[in-house]
Amino acid sequence: MAIAIEATRPHHSLWGDAIIRLKRNRFAVAGAIIIFLITMLAFLVSVFSPYRFDQQDLNAILQGPSKAHPFGTDDLGRDVLTRLLYGARTSLAVGIFAQFIVLIIGIPIGAFSASASSRVDNFIMRFVDVIYAFPDILFIILIRSILGGSIYMMFLAIGLVAWVNVARLIRGQVLFQKQRDFVIAARAMGASERYITIKHLIPNSLGPVIVAVTFNIPRAIFAEAALSYIGIGIKPPTPSWGTMIRDGYDVIFAAPYLVLFPAVAIGMLMLSFTFLGDGLRDALDPRLRR
C-alpha cells in the first residue's frame, strides 16, 4: 500500500520521513526517553545525591536497601544508588562509543569485502579469522604496560576485537542483498556499485546489524569490567556497571542486590536501544511502512 500513500503526500527526505515515523513509534520514543533520562541522571547525580561515589562508611557495610540507601551499600559502605548512577557515565560511554568504533570499522570492511572480487573477499575474511583468534588479553596487557590504562585504550581494545562480528554480518547480508532483484534492477539502470552499496545494500542489511549492536552493548559493558581488572579503563574507586557486577558476584551469597541493580540497569539500557533500534529500522525500511 506504500505506493499509494507516497504518491499522494508531499515528499519528505528519507530521513525526515523516518524521523516522523520514528516519533509515532511508542516504544522507540520510550527507549529514547529512558536513554536520555539515564544520561541526565548520570550527570546530575552529584547534584542530588547526598553521597560521593567514593564515600566510604565503615559502619554501614553491605547493608540491604534502606531509606538512607535505597539500593543498599557495598563492601566499603558506599551508596550503591549513587555509584550506579555515576557508573552510568562510564557504561554509557563504553556501551555506545565502542559500538561506534565497531560500526565505523565493521560496516565498510564488511561491505567492501562482499562487493569485492572473491579473491579479495577471501583474503579479507581470512584476515578476519586472524582477528577472531587474536590473543586479545595478551594484546591488552601489553597495551596497558606500554601506554598505561586510559579509558580510550579501552574503547580501542573493545572496538578492535568486536568489529569483526559486524563486518562478517554486514558481508553476509550484503552478499545476500546484492542478489536481490531491486539491486540487479538498479545495476541495470547503470547505478554505480558504490551507489548501490550505500543506497541499497547497507540500508537493507541493517536489521540484523541493529540487533547485533544492541547485543554488543551489554557485552561491551562486561568487557569493560574484565578489562578494568587488567588495569585498563576506569580505575577504582570510579564505578562502572560492569565492575559493580563483578565485585558484587564475590559476595553474592551475602548481598545479591549488589549484582541485581546494575544488571537491571544494563538491561534497561539495552532494552531501550533495542526498541530505538527496531523503531529506526522500521522507520528506515519503506517496505514496512504503514
Place this chain on the structure above:
Amino acid sequence: MKQRLFCILGLLLIVMPLGLMVACTKGESTTPAPQVQSTPSVPQVLRANLDGEPATIDPNRASWSRERTVIMQVFQGLLGFNQDLTLKPVVAREIPSVSNGGISADGKTYTFKLRPEVTWSDGKKVTANDFEYSIKRLLSPDLAAQYASFYFDIAGGKDYFGSAKKDDAARTQLRSTVAVKAVDASTLQITLAQPRPTFLQIMALWPAYPLREDIISKFGDKWTEPPNYIGNGPFMLTEWVHQDHLVLKANPNYWGTKPRLSEFQLKMITDANAELAAYKNNELDMSRVPPGTEKAVMADPVISKEILRFPELTTFAFQFNVTRPPFDNVKLRQALATAIDRVAFVDKVRNGVGKPALSWVPPGMPGYDPNLGKEYEFNVAKAKQLLTEAGYPDSSKLPELKFQYSDTAGNRLIAQFLQGQLKDNLGVNLTLEPMESKAFTQFVNQEKHTWAWFGWGADYPDPDNWLPELFGTKAGNNHTVYSNPKFDALAKQAKSELDNAKRLQMWAEAQKMVMADTPIATMFYRERFILVKPTVKGIKTTGMDGQVTGDLFLTEINLTK
C-alpha cells in the same frame, strides 16, 4: 601464598596459644575419637576441595600449598611438625641434636637415624639411599626445582645446581661431591657448608621427602600418575582425573598408626561461590567462605555452627619503595602508616575476621613481639603531625602518591580502603594503579613500583624465613629496597647462631630495627575462616596448613553420624 583475605577476632588470638584457640572455636579438634568404634557404619570418606589442578605432585618440584596437601598424605620425611609447629621425628628415630650426637659440635654435620619399620606402600623398606637420591635429584640442574635454593646450605649443593652449562662428566663429579651420604641403609649423613640452625626445619619440608629411584627412572614424568606414585605415607593416590578430582585411599601397608579415614577425595572447584554451594549441597565436607560473606555466614542459623577459624602464619603489608621519592622520606612513611585504621578494616570490612598487624613476624611463631609497632597504631593527630615533620604541613603540596597492586577482588578492596583512609584522615589523594598479576610481580621484582601491596606466608616457622630474605640488602625478596648495614650484620650472625635463645633474641633485635625504619606499613595477619560439616571430627589445625585445613594431621580425622 595466594592472597585470600581471611581474618579473625584479634583479642582471642593475643591471649590464647594456637591449640587452645582452635579448641575453643571447634572443641572436637583435640578430643580423641572413640566415635570410630561407636559408629563403624559411617563411611570414612572425607570430601575436601583443592582449588585447582596441582601443578605437580613431585615432592622435589612442588612449590604450592595446593600440591603439598596431596604430597604430605602420600609421603613422609625424616622430620615433621607438631600442632604447635615444633619439630617431631617421623621417619627419623629422633631429632638430631648436639646432645644426642645427631649434630656435630661445629653445627655443620647432621646424622639422621632412620626407623627400621618404615616401608613404602608396595612393601619395600625405606632406606637412607632413598633420601640421598631425593636430595641430590632436588639439587640437580636439569630438574630446576623451585625450592632447590632452600638446600643450598648443603655443601656442594649450590655448585651442583649451578652446573647446567658443564658437561656430563663434570656434573656427575659435582653430584658426587654433594654432601648427602647414606652411610648405611638406616643412616643418612648431611654436611653443611656453614652452620644453619634452621636446617632441621628445612629438612621437615616436602622437597626433602624420600623418593624411589627405581620408579622414577622407570616411569619418567609419568611417575606421578597412579599407580606409579608410590610413597611411604598413610595414604596412596589411587585416582587422578586431571582438572577434576583426586582420590587417595588409606595405605594398608602404612608403618605407623593407620588413618581413620578409608578415603580422601579432593575435588578441584576453583570458584569460591561454587565451592560454598557444593558444600551447602553436601558434596563437600569442608569449604572456603567467599571473602566478605563471613558476616552472612555467622548470621546463618545452620552453617554458623559449622565455622572453623584459626590464625595463619601470613602477614599482609604495604611495602614502600624506600628509594622512590617521596617515599624515601621516613617521616612520610610513618605518617602514612599511622593514618590507616587497621582495626576498622579488620572489624568492619572483614567482619572481624583476622588480626590487625602492627609488626611483621606474625603471632604463633617464634619472634612475634606483641609490643612491637605500637607507634603505628591508628592516630590521625599524630599522622598529621608526622606529615608536617616530613615537610608537608599542607597535604595538597604532596607530589602524587601512586599505589600498585595485583588486581584481584580482595586487593582492589584493600586499595580502595587505603585510598579512602588517606583521603579522609590526611586529605591525601592516592592514585591507584591496578595491574595484571604477573605484570605486577615483575614490576615489583624489578623495583619499578613506588608503593605496593604484598603478603608473606611462612615456608617454615622461623624468623630467618621472615627477616633476612625480605630486609637484607639485595636479598631476593627485598622489594622495599631497604638497606641497613647494622641489620645485615646482625642477620648474618643470627643465621648461623647455634644457641637458639640467643638466636631468637638477635632476630627480635633485627625486627625492631626494621620496624623503626618503616619500610613497610603492616596491615593484618591472615586468619583462615572455613566451614566444616559437624560430622567431621578430629581436625587439628596449624598456622601452616596447606590448601586443605588439617592436612598436617589428616590421619586423626574421622567422620561420625
Place this chain on the structure above:
Amino acid sequence: MLWLIPVLFVVAFITFSLMHLVPGGPWDQEKQLAPQVVENLNRKYNLDKPFIVQFGNFLWNAVRGDLGVSYSYQDKGVTQILLSGLPKTAGLGVTAFLIAIIIGIPLGIAAALKQNSTVDYISVFFSTLFANIPGFVIGILFIILFSVTLHVLPTGGWGSIKQVIMPAVALAALPAAYIARVTRASMLEVKHQDYIRTAQAKGLASRVIIIRHMLRNALIPVMTIAGPELAALVTGSFIIESLFSIPGIGRLFVQGVFARDYGLIMGTILFYAFAVALVNLIVDILYAVVDPRIRYE
C-alpha cells in the same frame, strides 16, 4: 583449506611475539625465585635461546603434532592436556549450541509472525534478560536454585547428564537470545517480500509458507551470527568451566596467559584459530547451500 596454513602461521607468530613482549614471565612469582633457579628453568625450557630459534622450534614441533610442554602443569604436554579437555568442552559447547538453536529460532519466528504481540514482547524480555546477566551470575543463580535450594542437580563436575544441564543452559542463554532476535529481524524482512504473497495466492498453508518459503531466506543472517557463536562455544568458556568445574579447555588460554604458560598459550590459541577458521568456512559453504544465488568457488 590451504589458506588455513597462513592464517595459523600469522596467528602463531603474533601470539608468540606478544607473549614474549608482555611484561612478566612464567617465573615471576610473588615469592621471587633464586636467580640460579630461574637460570636453570630458562635453560630447561629453552627460554635462554634467541626468539627466532624458540619460534622455529615451536613451529617444527607443532607441525609434528607436539605443542610443547605446559609450564604450569609441569609433567604434561600441551597436546595431551588439550586432547583430554577437548571432548568435554566440545560436547558441552555443541549441546549448548543446539539448545540455543532449538530455543532461539522458533522464538524468533513466533516473534516475527506476531510482531508487536505478547509473544514478541515476551521474547524481547527474555532476550534482554539473558543478554544482560553475565554467565557467571546466571550460573551461580542456577546453582543456588537447583543445587542448594532444590537439591535436584549437582553443583558441578563432569560425567553425568545431570552435570551437563546447568552449564549447557547457562552457556546457551545468550546465544539463544541473540539468535532469537536476529531470526525475528530477518523474518520481518522476508515476511514482506512479494514471493510470500505469491505463495499465499497459491493457497499454501501458512505452516508450509513459513518453513518452505520464509525460513530459508531468513536463515542467512542467522547463520552469519551463529557461526562465531558456535566457534566460541566449542572452544569453551572460561567462566562457565570454572564455575561448574568442568575439566575442559575453555579456561586453559586465560589460565595460560595469566600464568605466562607459553606452551599452553600457543597450544590453545592455535586450536582456537583452527576452530574459528573452520566454522567460518562451514558458514560460507552453508551460504551457498541455503542461497543458490551465492556461489563460492
Place this chain on the structure above:
Amino acid sequence: MESLLAVDNLSTHFYTQDGLVKAVNGVSYRVAKGETIALVGESGCGKTVSALSILRLVHEPPGKIVAGSVTFEDVDLLKVSNSEMRRVRGAKIAMVFQEPMTSLNPVLTIGRQVSETLELHQHMGRQAALREAIKLLGMVGIPQAEHRVKDYPHHFSGGMRQRVMIAMAIACHPRLLIADEPTTALDATIQAQLLELIKTLTRELGTSVILITHNLGIVARYAQRVYVMYAGRIIEHGPAQMIYDKPRHPYTVGLLASVPRLDESRKTRLMSIKGQPPDLIYPPPGCAFKPRCSYGTQCQDESLDLVEVAPGHYCSCQLAPQRKQ
C-alpha cells in the same frame, strides 16, 4: 451471461500511522464465465487492493476489508473459513502479480514452485507434479522446460519469470485469473507476447480474467468490458469498445488522451492529467477528480452514483450525460 464473480460495494481501508486510507471505497463489479474484464486506473487508485481483497491477501493489519461481499460461484468469499479460502486460492482463483522480478522465491527451483501448487490442489505425487510442471512450462513457451525446472529464478529474465508465474497460475485450471499489471515491468515486445499468451490459454481453459492495468491502450484488444477506477471508486464502466470510442468521464478522457508511449517511464506518462492524485487520507468531498477536472467549475451537484449514460455504459460524472458531443 451467467456470472462467475460478483464484487458488491467492496470497501477495504488501511489504518496507517498517518490516518485512515480508504483504498477501496464501495466498489462493485461483475465477471461472467469466460469473460475478461479490465480494471483501469493510475497507480494507487485501488485496483490492486480490490483484487487482493478478492483473495483476502490484504495485509491485516494495517489493511482491513470493512464492507461488501465477494460472491464467487454463489459463495461469499469474505465469509468462508481460512482453510476453505486456501482451497480457492491457486485452485479456482489464481493471480499473476505485477513484479515478476520479486514474485518468485529466490531459493526454490522453478520446478518446485510450479509443482507445489499441483501437489497441493491436484494431490499429485512429487514426480507426477514435476512432469506436469514441465508440461506447463512448455505450454507457456519456456524452451527445454525439462532442463530449466532445476534452475532458480535468478537464471531467468523478467519475461521468462512472468511466463513461469503464468504457468503457476493456470496450473490448476482456475475458473478466474487475476492478472495484476502483468506486463508493466517488461518491455513492449514481451508485453504483447504475454498478453497473447494469457488470452489464448484462458480461452482454451474457459477461464475468466480480471486484467488490471493503467494502460487503456491494451484494454480494447483483450477485455470485453472495462471498469475505470479513481481514488478508490469505480467512476465509469461499460463495454470496452464503447469506453474506448466514447469515454464519458473527464478522467477517462484524460487517460485516453495520454496515449501510452512505452519508451517513456511511467511517471512522465500521467503528467498529461494536470495535478496530483488526491490524498486518500483527506479526500476532497464529493467528486475526488474535481480539483483536476477541466470542467471542475461547471459541475454543480457532485453525487457519485453511476448513471447509465448509454446501454450498459455507466458513468459517475454529472456533466457526462449532457456532453454527447
